[in-house]
Amino acid sequence: MTSIMNEHPQAARIHETAGRGLAIHCSGVTKGFTAGGNTIRALRGIDLDVRLGELAMLVGPSGCGKTTLISVVAGILDRDEGECRVFGQDFATMSARQKTRFRGQTVGFVFQQFNLLPALTAAQNVAVPLLINGVAHAAAIKAAKEMLDRVGLGERTESLPKQLSGGQQQRVAIARAMVHRPRLIVCDEPTSALDHETGHTVMRLLKNVALDEDRALVIVTHDARIFGFADRIFKMDDGRIVDVVRNPSASIGASGGDAHA
Amino acid sequence: MNLVALRMLMGDKAKYLGIIFGVAFASLLMTQQASIFVGLMTRTFGFVSDTGQPDIWVMDPKVQFIDDLKPLQDTMLYRVRGVEGVDWAVPLYKGLLRARLDNGNFQTCNVIGIDDGTLIGGPPEMIEGSLADLRRADSVIVDIVGASTRLAKQPPIDPATGKPIGPRVPLKVGDFLELNDNRAVVVGICRVSRTFQSQPVVYTTYTRATTFAPRERRLMTFVLVKSKPGTDTRELCVRIRQTTGLAAYTSGEFSWMTVLYFMRFTGIPINFGISVILGFLVGTAIAGQTFYNFTLDNLKQFGALKAMGAGNLRLLGMIMLQALVVGLIGYGVGVGAAASFKYLSGQSELAFRMIWQIPAITACAVTVIVVLASLLSIIKVIRLEPAIVFKG
Numbered sequence: 001m002t003s004i005m006n007e008h009p010q011a012a013r014i015h016e017t018a019g020r021g022l023a024i025h026c027s028g029v030t031k032g033f034t035a036g037g038n039t040i041r042a043l044r045g046i047d048l049d050v051r052l053g054e055l056a057m058l059v060g061p062s063g064c065g066k067t068t069l070i071s072v073v074a075g076i077l078d079r080d081e082g083e084c085r086v087f088g089q090d091f092a093t094m095s096a097r098q099k100t101r102f103r104g105q106t107v108g109f110v111f112q113q114f115n116l117l118p119a120l121t122a123a124q125n126v127a128v129p130l131l132i133n134g135v136a137h138a139a140a141i142k143a144a145k146e147m148l149d150r151v152g153l154g155e156r157t158e159s160l161p162k163q164l165s166g167g168q169q170q171r172v173a174i175a176r177a178m179v180h181r182p183r184l185i186v187c188d189e190p191t192s193a194l195d196h197e198t199g200h201t202v203m204r205l206l207k208n209v210a211l212d213e214d215r216a217l218v219i220v221t222h223d224a225r226i227f228g229f230a231d232r233i234f235k236m237d238d239g240r241i242v243d244v245v246r247n248p249s250a251s252i253g254a255s256g257g258d259a260h261a
Numbered sequence: 262m263n264l265v266a267l268r269m270l271m272g273d274k275a276k277y278l279g280i281i282f283g284v285a286f287a288s289l290l291m292t293q294q295a296s297i298f299v300g301l302m303t304r305t306f307g308f309v310s311d312t313g314q315p316d317i318w319v320m321d322p323k324v325q326f327i328d329d330l331k332p333l334q335d336t337m338l339y340r341v342r343g344v345e346g347v348d349w350a351v352p353l354y355k356g357l358l359r360a361r362l363d364n365g366n367f368q369t370c371n372v373i374g375i376d377d378g379t380l381i382g383g384p385p386e387m388i389e390g391s392l393a394d395l396r397r398a399d400s401v402i403v404d405i406v407g408a409s410t411r412l413a414k415q416p417p418i419d420p421a422t423g424k425p426i427g428p429r430v431p432l433k434v435g436d437f438l439e440l441n442d443n444r445a446v447v448v449g450i451c452r453v454s455r456t457f458q459s460q461p462v463v464y465t466t467y468t469r470a471t472t473f474a475p476r477e478r479r480l481m482t483f484v485l486v487k488s489k490p491g492t493d494t495r496e497l498c499v500r501i502r503q504t505t506g507l508a509a510y511t512s513g514e515f516s517w518m519t520v521l522y523f524m525r526f527t528g529i530p531i532n533f534g535i536s537v538i539l540g541f542l543v544g545t546a547i548a549g550q551t552f553y554n555f556t557l558d559n560l561k562q563f564g565a566l567k568a569m570g571a572g573n574l575r576l577l578g579m580i581m582l583q584a585l586v587v588g589l590i591g592y593g594v595g596v597g598a599a600a601s602f603k604y605l606s607g608q609s610e611l612a613f614r615m616i617w618q619i620p621a622i623t624a625c626a627v628t629v630i631v632v633l634a635s636l637l638s639i640i641k642v643i644r645l646e647p648a649i650v651f652k653g
Contacts (some may be wrong), residue, residue: 067651076568076647097572104570111650115565119272120265131262132570188651220651 023184023216024050024073028082030239031068042068044239045082052183053213055206055229058220060236066220067188069236073218074186075103087183104132108177110206112189114169116161122148122172123157129180147175151205167198174205187219191226203229262571266579269559270586276558279551280587280634281594287544287630288595288623291537293602295619298533300612305523306516307454308355308373311385315485316494318515319350319501322508326522327515328458330355332479333507340505341484346492347501351376354470355482357460361439364415370407371460372440374470382485383451384464390434390449395466401438402449406610407461408432438463440473455610457523541626548591549634552584556638560645567647576642580635588631595627596620 031043042065050056058066071077072084075091084091087106091099108129116125126144131137145157151171161169170190177185187206191199203226211217219230227233227245235243271277303310308327309318319341321331341350354374359367375382375395383392388405395402403412413429414436432438438445440463453462465473471480486509488497494511501509510518524530556563563576603613 067648071648071651074568100567100570100572103568107570109565109568109650111565113561115561115650117265117269117272117562117565119268124265124268128265128566129569131265132566132575137264 021052022049022085023052023054024048024084024086024218026069026073026082026084029069029072029079029084030081031065031072031077031079041239043072043079046239046241048073048234048241050216050218052216053211054231055211055217055219057227057230057233058218058236059222059227059233060242062222064236065239066236068239070186070188070218070220074107074109074184075099104129105180106182106184108180108182108185110170110173110177110185110187110190112192114161114166114173114193116169116172116176118161121158121160122153122164122175125161125172126175126179129176129182133180144175144179147179148172151175165198166194167201170194170198170202171205174202183215185215185217187217187221189221189223190219191221191223196225199223199226262575262579263582265566266582267586269562269579270555270583273555273558276551276555277587280548280555281591283544283547283549283551283634284588284591284627284630285594285598286547287540288592288627289598289602290540290544290595291623291626292596292599292615292619293613294533294536294540295622296599296603296613296615297611298529299616299619300614301457301529302520302523303614304455304612305457306519307456309512309516309519311454312353312382312485312512313385314381314487315351315512316488317486317498317501317509317511319484319486319505319507319509320482322506324508326519329522330482332477333481333484334479335481337505337507338481338484341486341501341507344497344501344504346489346497348487348489348492349379349381350484350486351379351381352467352481353382353483353485354467354474354480356470356474356480358441358463358473360412360441360461360463362412362414368411369460370412370440370463371456371458372463372465372470372473374465374467376485377466377468380466384453384462386452388450388452392449394448395464397446397448399444399446399469400448400465401440401445401469402451402464403432403438403447404453404462405450406455407463408447408450410461412438412461441475443473445473455612459610541630544627545630545633548587548630549637552587552631552634553637553641556580556641560641561650563642564645564647564649567642567645568650573643577639580639580642584631584635588627592624592627596623 026046026048029043029046030041032039032041046069058069060066068077072079073086075086078091089102094102123141123144126147127140130140130143148154148157151174153168153171153175156164156168164172190206191202194202206217207229233245234241235245306327321333324331335352338350338352341347356372357369358372360370361367373382380392380395384402390402394400409431412432414432416425416427416429418424419426432447434447434449436447438447451464474480488494498509498511501507566576600615603615606613
């Protein structure tokens, strides 16, 4: 295990630009929150590069800053200091409207609790990002049904979320995250509400369908069962990246399935 | 996204119906109470409305409303007729006289004495008999409501039980009345507008009415005037005032003066106003709270939409659309229920008059309700951090 760890955890920045372009480039990113008069430093100088075609995982204990980092990367939280570029674009230079539009066109989201709209059918839920981007309703529904077909739910397009299992709901959420062909897909604990088998099905889907050479996936997870799907694992603690695991599937094979054993 | 907004709204049926109920309740209460208020106020000048031929009502300057009876000298009629621009002028008697019923009880009646020669000032609609029958001796015409209720005759008494057999028998043509110790014979049945006072209305000629009435020096209550074609009625009113020293009002002015009197000197507007205000407040509270709860319940969904690229303007539009839909449906249900209330109350004595201004004002009030109801939700959603979607 030690051999695959970065030898300098304080400088966990990885520059793996050879061959492929960068999807995300963060340098010295900090973020603090004020609560009850106290400032909590959620991110303390994050350096992170994610390449195109890469599936990166952010892992670490609760409160280590994973969710804050993913929020900054996705452009829904503003950083305090440092630099963060997504596909070369810096959120700090954008107006709120530009940021919203950029997010709508470039970022797809998969949430822990799926966050599907309960009153909409699967197809209507998947169509939402297209509707937000101004696609006509009929065209959006058609594209949504095609995407649902790709994730194996072609027969359930008219089902409401409550009529679907947890795994099926997450597949709908993945279809929703991909339908508008975003270049970055951000997933927050996508398998934590799913059993082992379903979790693996979802991860296979993300790896095989959502990921391609022009797209990057960043997944926040606690779920050690899915570490083997990552190209790299960024281990966080106390607002910093303290470790990077490369090619974890190989290490999982060597250690019996747990990259951090 | 409009479809998404509507699906979100209608997906939670309990809250959706709750918001509509709040708006509908407010609309119903405001429309119904305001319509009853207008209905009651309309009744105050019902007699003026029924007397359609004259343009101008001339009366004692101290008269404040239609039932404020301050008789004039009969000679005033000729002075009014002498004013330039008057086409014709006729006397009108209006007074409260006692009728003796066949069971010995007394009933106060609103007796109207109309001009003997022209019969101007008669009832607006005859149900039975004819207005010309008033030229017969001792003749009177009675309104249908009075004839069927307060002036109706007692049914025969069962000698065994001493109780009446069957309902009271309505007064009909040919029956007799005793008005202030004077014999009167019913020659017709008419229909009149309900007035604020609920006494039976009895029409007769002016001369006969003055014989029915107690002896007084002054008996003429009003002079009804028709202006010559092309004469400005307001200017004619001024001339009559200047020439005779009497008060002269157009029919509209006299009606409005009567309404203002009742509004100023009775608690009616305050009572109905309180009901309308309560309807507005309760409707706003129910609709506002339910709509806010609906937004809170959907906060994560709004957060997800925001994260996925829906801007504040788009979300604001969605909320406004939701508010507009519940406002329109609630308004329709409420106003429809108020109209049904009138329809179901049918032939009852309910004073209900829904003039077009009432639904229009209710629509404005409902707009205010839905705007207030959605305002908190809009503020909540605009301030919403999309990062909420990443919180478990």
